[in-house]
Amino acid sequence: MTTIVADGLVFASWLFLVxxxxxxxxxxxRILNIAHGSLYALGAYxxxxxxxxxxxxxAWPYGTFFLLPLAAVVVGAVTGPVMERGVLRWMYGRDxxxxxxxxxxxxxxxxxxxxxxxxxxxxxxxxPYTLLGEIHLADVVYPGYSMLLVGVxxxxxxxxxxxTSRSRLGRLVVAVIHDPEMSTAMGxxxxxxxxxxxxxxxxxxxxxxxxxxxxxxxxxxIAVEVIxxxxxxxxxxxxxxxxxAVAGALLIGLVRSAxxxxxxxxxxxxxxxxxxAVLLVRPHGLFARPEARRI
Amino acid sequence: MRQRNVHTSVARRVAGIAAAAALxxxxxxxxxxxxxxxxxxxxxxxxxxxxxxxxxxxxFGIPARNAAEVLIDEINAGRAPAPYNQRxxxxxxxxxxxxxxxxxxxxxxxxxxxxxxxxxxxxxxGYISSxxxxxxxxVAEELRALLVMFDxxxxxxxxxxxxxxVFRTHGHQILDNVGAARxxxxxxxxIASIAGINQNYAWGQDxxxxxxxxxxRLKPDVRVMGExxxxxxxxxxxxxxxxxxxxxxxxxxxxFWGGDLESFLIQQLPRRLYERSTLVLTTGDTVLxxxxxxxxxxxxxxxxxxxxxxxxxVPLNRWFREVYARRxxxxxxxxxxxMSQAIFGVKTAYERAQRQVGGWPTREQVIDAFRGITxxxxxxxxxxxxxxxxxxxxxxxxxxxxxxxxATGEYDLTRVVVFPAECVNPxxxxxxxxxxxxxxxxxxxx
Numbered sequence: 053m054t055t056i057v058a059d060g061l062v063f064a065s066w067l068f069l070v071x072x073x074x075x076x077x078x079x080x081x082r083i084l085n086i087a088h089g090s091l092y093a094l095g096a097y098x099x100x101x102x103x104x105x106x107x108x109x110x111a112w113p114y115g116t117f118f119l120l121p122l123a124a125v126v127v128g129a130v131t132g133p134v135m136e137r138g139v140l141r142w143m144y145g146r147d148x149x150x151x152x153x154x155x156x157x158x159x160x161x162x163x164x165x166x167x168x169x170x171x172x173x174x175x176x177x178x179x180p181y182t183l184l185g186e187i188h189l190a191d192v193v194y195p196g197y198s199m200l201l202v203g204v205x206x207x208x209x210x211x212x213x214x215x216t217s218r219s220r221l222g223r224l225v226v227a228v229i230h231d232p233e234m235s236t237a238m239g240x241x242x243x244x245x246x247x248x249x250x251x252x253x254x255x256x257x258x259x260x261x262x263x264x265x266x267x268x269x270x271x272x273x274i275a276v277e278v279i280x281x282x283x284x285x286x287x288x289x290x291x292x293x294x295x296x297a298v299a300g301a302l303l304i305g306l307v308r309s310a311x312x313x314x315x316x317x318x319x320x321x322x323x324x325x326x327x328x329a330v331l332l333v334r335p336h337g338l339f340a341r342p343e344a345r346r347i
Numbered sequence: 348m349r350q351r352n353v354h355t356s357v358a359r360r361v362a363g364i365a366a367a368a369a370l371x372x373x374x375x376x377x378x379x380x381x382x383x384x385x386x387x388x389x390x391x392x393x394x395x396x397x398x399x400x401x402x403x404x405x406x407f408g409i410p411a412r413n414a415a416e417v418l419i420d421e422i423n424a425g426r427a428p429a430p431y432n433q434r435x436x437x438x439x440x441x442x443x444x445x446x447x448x449x450x451x452x453x454x455x456x457x458x459x460x461x462x463x464x465x466x467x468x469x470x471x472x473g474y475i476s477s478x479x480x481x482x483x484x485x486v487a488e489e490l491r492a493l494l495v496m497f498d499x500x501x502x503x504x505x506x507x508x509x510x511x512x513v514f515r516t517h518g519h520q521i522l523d524n525v526g527a528a529r530x531x532x533x534x535x536x537x538i539a540s541i542a543g544i545n546q547n548y549a550w551g552q553d554x555x556x557x558x559x560x561x562x563x564r565l566k567p568d569v570r571v572m573g574e575x576x577x578x579x580x581x582x583x584x585x586x587x588x589x590x591x592x593x594x595x596x597x598x599x600x601x602x603f604w605g606g607d608l609e610s611f612l613i614q615q616l617p618r619r620l621y622e623r624s625t626l627v628l629t630t631g632d633t634v635l636x637x638x639x640x641x642x643x644x645x646x647x648x649x650x651x652x653x654x655x656x657x658x659x660x661v662p663l664n665r666w667f668r669e670v671y672a673r674r675x676x677x678x679x680x681x682x683x684x685x686m687s688q689a690i691f692g693v694k695t696a697y698e699r700a701q702r703q704v705g706g707w708p709t710r711e712q713v714i715d716a717f718r719g720i721t722x723x724x725x726x727x728x729x730x731x732x733x734x735x736x737x738x739x740x741x742x743x744x745x746x747x748x749x750x751x752x753x754a755t756g757e758y759d760l761t762r763v764v765v766f767p768a769e770c771v772n773p774x775x776x777x778x779x780x781x782x783x784x785x786x787x788x789x790x791x792x793x
Binding site: 055058059060062063066167172173174176178181182186190191192193194195197198264267268269270271272273274276277308309312313316317319320 | 590593
């Protein structure tokens with residue numbers, strides 16, 4: 053039981069990191085960003101590159117832990133404004149199919165950009181993965197890094213909550229989520245909120261990628277799998293809801309972990325089983341906002 | 348009158364052709380004549396299809412393309428050792444058109460038609476994905492185009508159908524897992540439990556089933572302690588590793604490849620699954636040069652045949668490793684060896700056909716010469732023994748990583764065992780599933 057919960061939490065943390073940005077962007081911009089997976093991949097490549105370069109200098113090994121969020125911030129700061137101001141701002145209010153096609157095109161372009169910059173050979177940045185020692189739970193050893201992942205996800209969740217509920221900018225974002233027209237009328241600089249939110253969402257995706265990089269071999273194609281599970285998480289939680297992303301990630305994480313331990317044959321099915329069950333009861337997801345009817 | 352003239356001229360022409368044919372047969376019968384077949388071409392054009400992008404490019408597609416590049420350059424220059432020292436194919440230079448295998452089976456069918464009908468290639472060497480092999484084989488048959496499969500693993504191709512225009516110059520997947528089962532029971536005859544973690548698609552499912560059934564056929568009291576099938580390119584395996592650590596099987600089998608295999612190895616390292624269970628990696632050879640020091644000791648490594656680190660120390664292999672490493676600064680892995688088998692098989696078949704007909708052979712003559720041949724490769728001799736001479740069998744080798752070798756940058760392999768082809772491949776006319784189920788009838792093992 054302990055291992056099921058521990059594995060569930062570790063997987064849920066990863067799920068939250070890869071899907072929080074997706075739901076934030078949808079909440080504000082109303083765009084379902086398929087290129088979110090590519091931002092995750094960019095974060096993974098950037099994080100891996102920084103760790104590899106840094107590790108060759110035989111410097112303080114724990115320094116690598118600061119490079120991972122740095123990579124995420126850089127990716128968000130560079131790609132966010134370019135994608136939002138350069139492409140997506142022309143798409144607001146358009147047909148959703150068109151928005152999906154445009155973000156899919158961005159996804160394809162970014163996939164090729166990754167290959168152009170980093171090539172097709174894998175990158176290993178496992179140095180941070182073994183630095184934090186190990187933790188014994190029941191009969192099973194966990195790397196300290198997995199617990200760091202849980203911590204990072206928790207910080208991201210609390211940080212986002214504080215941002216949206218306590219900071220001025222965060223409240224503006226919430227106001228825009230609830231009523232963009234009224235917010236504009238009240239003097240909110242909508243384009244600025246949009247570009248900041250998109251960059252923040254991109255940074256979150258990249259943060260997920262950067263913290264995953266030490267656990268995997270970073271290769272072309274890692275974006276695809278991520279986008280599928282991220283969509284499942286935000287659909288379960290309710291599109292645009294941060295609490296929903298937390299709940300969706302925890303639900304999928306724990307159910308999938310139970311499946312792996314108790315009924316391994318159902319593992320792949322578990323995510324979709326949860327999704328189907330939730331959508332049957334609440335067709336708009338667990339934390340979907342009630343839509344105010346406009347007269 | 349006019350009609351009679353026409354008749355006369357036709358009759359005269361027929362008589363003339365008959366006389367010429369009779370003369371040709373009379374003169375040419377003992378050794379054949381150069382004028383009997385097609386004219387000697389300026390080049391042999393080969394379409395080579397392998398993954399040049401996507402997740403399978405780095406572990407498989409690129410090493411295979413690299414092998415094709417270096418081998419064809421060497422062969423065209425006449426620098427390959429005997430019996431391949433004749434320039435090109437029977438003196439005719441080889442030209443290659445590379446095609447990316449990414450994009451799925453439908454796209455590959457379209458690309459194959461383009462290669463044959465528009466590019467007019469003489470043959471296609473290709474396909475790493477079994478799905479692509481299964482989709483393209485009937486099209487090759489329909490177009491009467493020569494197709495040499497170089498890497499795909501499915502046993503369905505020649506066990507469920509027979510083809511005239513399709514060949515496969517390496518053993519199919521049965522040998523990996525029968526070999527792994529025999530190897531593990533040889534080094535650990537007392538094992539009582541196994542478990543598997545394999546990708547959730549045909550390759551992973553078939554590999555695990557063949558391994559599990561082979562082990563249980565050879566030692567019926569072995570218990571199965573877990574069968575995990577995470578999604579392809581899942582990348583995150585902590586829950587499965589926890590489950591395997593908790594179940595404590597003596598052996599963990601995986602046919603993971605590429606990034607998935609490397610991620611799994613990295614993630615189990617601090618959790619020391621490799622200390623609790625013996626890991627069996629059927630495609631492990633591909634990651635040895637890339638992981639280097641980060642590989643671990645005591646892991647059973649296979650190469651889907653006697654390839655890569657497990658290839659025999661013969662002159663052709665030493666030459667292949669040297670020319671490959673000189674150009675790409677890394678040693679060849681098993682997809683490179685599979686590519687070499689396809690190229691040497693094609694060269695052997697063409698040159699045999701050329702000797703038999705005494706001139707440039709037609710496609711049909713090449714196919715007749717290809718069937719059932721034995722030819723030399725860097726992995727040792729390969730025999731086209733199954734599928735009525737269209738499907739190769741080959742031995743399989745397994746070894747254990749022991750000590751990191753700073754000179755090669757890889758772990759040395761010890762306790763290497765080579766199982767002969769007749770030990771790990773079913774006999775002609777029998778399917779792999781039946782062969783395992785019936786307890787390997789006809790297997791000849793040392």
